[in-house]
Amino acid sequence: MRLVVFDVDGTLVDSQADILASMVDAFAAVGLDAPARQDILGIVGLSLPVAMEALVADADHARMVEAYKGSYAKLRLSKGASSSPLYPGARAALDRLQAQDDILLGVATGKSKRGLDGLIEAHGLNGMFVTRQVADFHPSKPHPSMLRAALEESGVETADAVMIGDTSFDARMAHAAGMPFLGVGWGYHAPSQLDGARAILNDFSELDDALNALWTD
Template identity: 80%
Template sequence: MRLVVFDVDGTLVDSQADIVASMAAAFAAVNLDAPSRSDILSIVGLSLPVAMEALAPDADTPMMVEAYKDSYARLRVSKGASSSPLYPGARAALDRLQARDDILLGVATGKSKRGLDGLIEAHGLEGMFITRQVADFHPSKPHPSMLLTAMEDAGVTAQAAVMIGDTSFDADMAQAARMPFIGVDWGYHPTDRLQGAHSVLSDFSELDDALGAVWAD
């Protein structure tokens, strides 16, 4: 069996509008001006406390985290699936991989369990992923804990797995877990930050061939 682990924000779904809006709410909660969109997107993938400390090291991190979570949850409830739309081709790629009898799917995300569960429900992805690794139970990316647990859940080694993501945090996490990494160019970090990527996708239609190339090596 092979395990394909996906990042979520910036890889499977485009959640930047709600991330930016919720970060603005978090900064407003501590009476600070929000950072620029580019600065906010640069920390997507980190666990929220780590992200807040990076953006506002002297602010009240717990208050900011709660304000962010509350805002994000309200947006998800009010907007449904449109809150974080799947990127073009993402659902078809997931369906193709799930239909194969030699591949298991997982996710490793800086989202909370509540956030991931809500997104999966909104997009009708229940049963798609055999392992769901979230920020609640692990150190922040790029620590390899999420991927090590995902491999344990799936019963595979790093050589039989691959991480797919859009940020340097994903790339570094995969390297720390000794897992191959495939990048995507539609996410939140420029592709020159995806160090060590076996390949970088420009479209989900390229994924199947990229996986074959990883496991042929």
């Protein structure tokens, strides 16, 4: 069996509008102006407490995290699937992989369990992923804990697994776990930041060939 682990924000779904809006609310909750757009998107993938600390050193980070979570949940409930739309070709790629008897799918995300569960429900992805690793139960990326848990839960060996993501945190997490990494070029970090990527995908239509090349090397 082989395991394909996806990051979520910036890889499977484009959630930047709600991330930016929720971060504005988080900073407003402690009387601060939000950082620039590129600075906010630069921390996507980190667990929220770590992300807040990276954006502002001296603030009530716990209050910011709660404000962010509340804002994001309200946006998700009001907008449904349009809150974090799937990138073009993402659903078709997931369906193709799930249809293969020797491939298991998983996710490793900085989202909370509540956030990931809501997104999966909104997009009708229930039953798609055999392992769902979230920020609630692990150190923040790039610590390899999520990927180690995904391997253990799925029963797949490291050499038969791959991490797919859009940020340097994903790349570093995969490296720390000894897992091959495929980057995507449509996410929140520039492709030049995805050190050690075996390939950079420009479109989900390139995923199948990239996986075949990875596992036939």
